[in-house]
Amino acid sequence: MIEVVTDIAFGLLGIAMMLAVSRLILGPTLADRILALDVANTIGIGLIATFAVHVHQALYVDVAIALALVGFVATISFARYLLAQVKR
Amino acid sequence: MTYAGAILILVGAVFAVLGALGVLRFPDLYTRLHAASKTGPLGAGLILVGAGVSTGDALTILRTLVGIVFLLVVSPVSTHLLARAAARSGIAPSSSTSINELRNSR
Numbered sequence: 001m002i003e004v005v006t007d008i009a010f011g012l013l014g015i016a017m018m019l020a021v022s023r024l025i026l027g028p029t030l031a032d033r034i035l036a037l038d039v040a041n042t043i044g045i046g047l048i049a050t051f052a053v054h055v056h057q058a059l060y061v062d063v064a065i066a067l068a069l070v071g072f073v074a075t076i077s078f079a080r081y082l083l084a085q086v087k088r
Numbered sequence: 089m090t091y092a093g094a095i096l097i098l099v100g101a102v103f104a105v106l107g108a109l110g111v112l113r114f115p116d117l118y119t120r121l122h123a124a125s126k127t128g129p130l131g132a133g134l135i136l137v138g139a140g141v142s143t144g145d146a147l148t149i150l151r152t153l154v155g156i157v158f159l160l161v162v163s164p165v166s167t168h169l170l171a172r173a174a175a176r177s178g179i180a181p182s183s184s185t186s187i188n189e190l191r192n193s194r
Binding site for chain 1: 112
């Protein structure tokens with residue numbers, strides 16, 4: 001029963017990843033691309049957590065939490081890069 | 089336990105799709121930030137908690153709760169920093185914006 005739910009969630013998250021990547025390609029400014037990368041990273045966390053349920057391996061939940069930690073640092077450093085560009 | 093986890097995973101996936109749809113469709117960066125900040129704690133966080141709940145293991149549930157608390161703390165910080173960087177680099181809001189108090193403050 002849970003496999004049906006994870007299949008539906010995989011489909012929805014795949015659609016969400018396609019929407020975020022299309023904003024990453026289209027995005028007129030650098031800030032739009034940083035934002036789209038952050039959203040794609042967040043959807044990746046959801047995909048890994050759904051995969052943990054799909055294969056009945058609780059260890060993948062730790063991978064998802066570690067990806068959340070790394071994604072925060074990535075977004076912060078990109079935003080600092082944007083601020084550093086302004087000061088020049 | 090399995091049903092609660094399934095419902096949490098589905099609600100989280102729907103939030104992720106709606107947030108990504110908002111990121112694609114909204115008119116300017118600031119409204120897109122509003123949509124994107126929902127995918128963090130509500131999308132990925134609810135999926136994480138659903139994954140923990142559906143395993144039924146107490147330690148896994150505890151780790152996912154720590155994960156969603158981290159997402160709740162971190163998502164406003166990164167969104168605000170990105171909005172501040174965008175405002176200071178002079179990215180204009182959409183023409184339908186009625187109040188812009190940062191117009192003259194660069």
